[in-house]
Amino acid sequence: MKITLTGVRVDGRREPMLEPVDLAWSTGETVLVAGEPGHGHTALALVATGRFAPSAGEVRLGPTPRGARTEPGPARAADLRAVSAVVDVPGVSEPDDALTVAAVVAEGLALAGRRSLPTDVSRWLAEHSLTTDRGRRLDQVPGVVRTALLAALAAEREGVRFLVLTLPDRHGGEPSGWWEVAQTLAASGLGVLVQCSRSSARDLGVDLPPAHGSFAVPPVVALRSAPEVTR
Known part of the structure; x- marks a missing residue:
């Protein structure tokens, strides 16, 4: 499955x-x-996943039907939303930092349509090696743990095939940590779009051209990787 943005602009x-x-x-x-x-x-994360309508351009959801001469038209917003999740988008999907890890897990499981009783939360935490963090506030856990936690909860939602991780570097830590989290998610079969600052991309060894000085300039593709799928 593939998401393609062509000439997408947001006014x-x-x-x-x-x-x-x-x-x-x-x-x-x-x-x-x-x-x-x-x-x-923020605009890129939301428009790519059907949560915001582009002012121009189109977003397609593939694959192209076998034998078709042309690609299908723009995807319906509802179809994009059904197969995608935005993770920790500032002001949109970021959780309250005052919540405990256990509370965040309970909320995430409930949003995924799964049971979220204390026993379910304990089981999920144990499966993800987070039992010792259950009572900590979200703003007390390392940035890479936060990203891994929220991404894993988003992936619990039925039908999700794509994740967008928005600016995990704003929580500190080495970029290699959250990049490894993204690689692991992709190896499970998900499509993962990770948004970061230019400085973080450089820390990952990417040689980027100078910025244009406008916050509206779209982020540029810095790395692309297809790890071996493990399932």
């Missing part, structure tokens, strides 16, 4: 939130996009 009330961008990523693949912090990251 704000006074200025663009996201200038035209072309982007594609598939299940079993990790794509890192780097850009300046700002509205561009």
